Amino acid sequence: MKINLCIFLLLLSLCIGYSQEKLEVEGAIIIENNSDPNPKPGTIRWTGQDFEGYTNTGWKSLTLGNNTVIPCTSKFLASNETGSYIWCWDDIALNPNTSGPSTTITYGLRVSQEWNYDLATIVDGKLRMYVDPVDFSTTHTPSRNGDAGNKRSEVFEASDGTFPSTFTARKPAGTDEWLGWSVTFGDNYVPMTQYHWLFYQNKPDDADSPGNYSPPFSLNIAGGVYSGVPASVGEIVFDAEANDKNGGVGVFRTGVVPVAGQTIKIVVHTIYGEGTSGTSQVWIDGVLVVDQPNIATLYTPTLGGGTNKFGVYNWNWGIQSRLNDILAQGVSHLELLIGNIKGERWQSGDAQYGTNRYNFVVPD
Numbered sequence: 013m014k015i016n017l018c019i020f021l022l023l024l025s026l027c028i029g030y031s032q033e034k035l036e037v038e039g040a041i042i043i044e045n046n047s048d049p050n051p052k053p054g055t056i057r058w059t060g061q062d063f064e065g066y067t068n069t070g071w072k073s074l075t076l077g078n079n080t081v082i083p084c085t086s087k088f089l090a091s092n093e094t095g096s097y098i099w100c101w102d103d104i105a106l107n108p109n110t111s112g113p114s115t116t117i118t119y120g121l122r123v124s125q126e127w128n129y130d131l132a133t134i135v136d137g138k139l140r141m142y143v144d145p146v147d148f149s150t151t152h153t154p155s156r157n158g159d160a161g162n163k164r165s166e167v168f169e170a171s172d173g174t175f176p177s178t179f180t181a182r183k184p185a186g187t188d189e190w191l192g193w194s195v196t197f198g199d200n201y202v203p204m205t206q207y208h209w210l211f212y213q214n215k216p217d218d219a220d221s222p223g224n225y226s227p228p229f230s231l232n233i234a235g236g237v238y239s240g241v242p243a244s245v246g247e248i249v250f251d252a253e254a255n256d257k258n259g260g261v262g263v264f265r266t267g268v269v270p271v272a273g274q275t276i277k278i279v280v281h282t283i284y285g286e287g288t289s290g291t292s293q294v295w296i297d298g299v300l301v302v303d304q305p306n307i308a309t310l311y312t313p314t315l316g317g318g319t320n321k322f323g324v325y326n327w328n329w330g331i332q333s334r335l336n337d338i339l340a341q342g343v344s345h346l347e348l349l350i351g352n353i354k355g356e357r358w359q360s361g362d363a364q365y366g367t368n369r370y371n372f373v374v375p376d
Contacts, residue, residue, distance in 0.1 A: 089169075089357055091183045091316065096356040096372065101139045106132055122170040124321075131165035132323075138196065138349040139322075141165040145329040145338075145345070159330035166323035167350070168215070181217035183317030183357070185284055185310065188365050191320060192279045192354040192373030198347030201272040203246030204338055207235040209326035210251075211348060212280070214318040216311065228254030228310055228318060229292060231278070233270075239263050246270065250294055250302045258287060258308040266294070266301035275351075277375040284310050284317035295370070322350055351375055 046057040046066075055066040084100035099121065106123065123132045133140045145161030183189070195211060213227035230251045234243040239256075241263040243249055248266045256262025270276055276296055283291035290309030294302035310317050324346045328334040354373040358365040 084352070089355075091181060092359075094358050094362055096354075098355070099353045100137075101134050101350075101352060102137045104134070106134060122168055124164060124166045124168065124323075131162070132167070135349065138351055139167060141323045141346075141348045141350065142198075143324045143326065143329075143346050145326075145335055160332035161329040161335045163327055163329040164323070164325045166321045166325055168321040169319045181215070181316060181318045182314075183284055184359065185286065185289070185313040185316060186360055187284045187317055188358045189282045189284070189317070190279070190356045190369040190373045191281075192277070192375050193322065194275055194277050194351035194375040195270075196275040196349040196351075197270045197272055198345075198349070199273050200345075201270070201347065202341075202343050203233060203269075204235045204328075204343050205245050205341060207326075207328040207334060207338055208232050208238060209324065209328065209346065211322070211324060212278070213321045213325065214282070214309075215321055216315045216318045225311065225315070226253050227251070228308070229282070231280075231294070241265065244269055248296065248301075250292070252292060252304070252307060252309075254286075254290075254308040254311055255292075255304075257311070260288075260307060261304075264302045264304070266296060268296050268301065279370055279374055281370070282309050282317070286310055286312060295374075298374075320355075322353065324348055 043056060043058045043063070046055060051066050053067055056063065057066075084098055084103050089095055089097065104121070131141060131143055133142070143162055143165050145163065147162070210227075210230045210232040213230035215227050216225040218225075230253070232238070232249050232251050234245065234247045234249045236245050237243060238249050239251070239262060241249070243263075243265055246269045248268045248270065250264040250266065252260070252262050252264065268276065277298070279293075279295040281291065281293040283289075285291070286308050288306040288308070290307050292302055292304045292307050292309055293300065326346060328338060352375070354375070356364065356369050356373060358369075
């Protein structure tokens with residue numbers, strides 16, 4: 013039998029004349045979630061991931077101690093290493109590169125840009141990605157790759173030097189990875205009709221034959237129907253390409269449609285595996301929108317898990333007819349502001365492996 017605990021406690025308080033009384037309940041009390049952003053201090057809730065209490069400064073975990081605070085660090089994890097890290101943009105300097113489309117900004121991180129090296133900047137502690145498809149820099153001359161217009165500005169995990177690529181890929185099958193970051197859509201953001209683009213992808217190593225694999229999974233902004241799946245214009249969809257190639261479901265809708273100026277908080281949990289041995293989970297603003305415990309998240313164990321890339325990648329701008337169509341829609345640029353990125357990566361045998369690490373990486 014479900015009891016309205018709030019009413020019960022209110023009635024009880026009328027009967028108790030002093031504060032030292034205790035409430036005893038025979039059996040369990042079920043506490044559900046509370047979506048009120050400003051409840052009365054002292055309120056407790058179950059988010060589906062953790063018990064939290066509300067204070068004058070916001071919701072706080074009731075189960076996690078001070079050891080969950082991860083200091084800002086540019087710590088780099090090689091593909092077979094485990095640990096935790098947080099990349100804080102205020103601590104990272106962007107250095108222009110005049111020799112190619114990709115530049116190292118700190119040990120373990122690179123920024124990939126084409127046409128213009130002013131696409132990535134640090135603004136108010138966030139990494140700002142501003143991509144104008146037809147703004148060609150005359151100061152620097154990065155690669156244009158034969159594209160009609162600029163299509164990307166991404167930050168990603170660079171090579172650990174164990175293979176001939178700029179990517180940190182080939183993460184061993186079975187690796188358990190958690191990522192958390194925030195994304196703010198620019199004040200003038202307008203979604204594109206018909207055409208899709210992505211703001212997060214997991215990418216295999218391009219050095220592996222035959223090379224240039226599609227991301228085994230990614231977060232995309234749909235322009236409407238996505239790979240045959242009905243979706244709203246501007247809706248975030250999870251593209252599970254590796255699972256699709258394995259004969260499973262390839263597209264998962266989230267129901268989330270960001271608007272101009274909105275900030276969303278994202279957590280992605282992945283266990284790298286082929287066939288049905290992988291796991292994909294995605295939370296947006298605390299809501300679990302993708303929950304697939306038996307899914308392919310890599311193509312083959314040899315390829316392993318890919319590098320994580322964050323930013324803007326709109327491949328349609330590289331094709332002249334699509335570029336013209338998008339510009340005619342009034343979409344002249346894409347702007348994202350990316351918050352600090354928290355990450356953890358564990359393997360079998362680590363105490364953290366297979367445990368719920370959501371509260372360790374969820375954006376502040």
